[in-house]
Amino acid sequence: MSSETANQKVDQKVIDELERVLVNADKKTHLSLRYRALFSLNALGKKGDSRAIDAVYSAFGDDSELLKHEMAYVLGQSGQKYAVEPLTKVLNDLNQQVMVRHEAAEALGALGFPEALPVLQKYYKEDPLVPIKETCDLAINRICWKNGLERKNEVISTSEYDDVIDPAPPLPDATAADVSAEVKKLRSELIDQKLPLFYRYRVMFRLRNIGTEEAVEALTDGFQDPSALFKHEVAFVFGQLTSPKAIPSLVKVLEDKSEAPMVRHEAAEALGGIATAECIPVLEKYAKDDVRVVAESCIVALDMIKYEQSGEMEYAYVPKAGGKVPLENEE
Ligand SMILES: [Fe+2]
Ligand SMILES: [Fe+2]
DSSP, X not given: OOHHHHHHHSOHHHHHHXXXXXXXTTSOOOHHHHHHHHHHHHHHHHTTOHHHHHHHHTTTTSOOHHXXXXXXXXXXXXXXXXXXHHHHHHHHOTTSXXXXXXXXXXXXXXXXXXXXXXXXXXXXXXXXXXXXXXXXXXXXXXXXXXXXXXXGGOOOOOOTTTTSOOSSOOOOOOSSSOHHHHHHXXXXXXXXXXXXXXXXXXXXXXXXXXXXXXXXXXHHXXXXXXXXXXXXXXHHHHHHHTOGGGHHHHXXXXXXXXXXXXXXXXXXXXXXXXXXXXXXXXXXXXXXXXXXXXXXXXXXXXXXXXXXXXXXXXXXOOXXXXXXXXXXXXX
């Protein structure tokens, strides 16, 4: 089915209902349900339905840093040029919390349209917040890479993570077959602060794609970095890898109250992704953390675990009226 036919299939009533839940119009909707509505809108946005993108944008007046950062992420994964404008507005809005603006900048990088370069360059040069500066740096580099020629000469194997657009592509495949030697080299590059951040991100994603126990260990070193942004991405990658080997370092990060909220938040989400029995009590404990974004991350992570265990078809909110929302993997 073409994406146009898919768009037409969705009744306006469905969009309205999802927007109502996401925006929390009745002020009684639980965060987990709002998250699910967002994931339904994500599926529609990816199919090119601009009404879904507008619906997501309409919720940026909310005060939940967690929900809004996820909204920005969703817009970045939509692949739609239509999302550049709302994301630019979010990045320009200095009243938005740091994680929200960070995610808006990253999303502009994920979309990869050169039209976003001026705003990214502006905040790369003048933003006083380090995570914003660093994110803009990465996004600029990703857009240049995506639209550049060198990319054509790079051989990057497909991986199971290809349905998500990363803030940087993995490094190209190694020419030699010795994986252990490659991981060793990558391990030292990962923590080498003299190397450009974009390159070190590429190292990180290459290590993720290699995915051996040795690669997981190498990634753990990334938590020694001084950059909160870098550490939060390491935690994100662990959530994708779902390796139980990463649990001790993730718990340590979540427990460390001196760690930046963005890093603790991502550690909580990663533990939710790994979801073994030992992750649950930790998440339950920090669901009461006094840092709101950390507490909410644990609540949402626990809901996702509940969904995983329930055997439900899709992590999404399905409106009662107006017909079926197409699932993300449905063509
Ligand atoms: Fe992020
Ligand atoms: Fe996040």
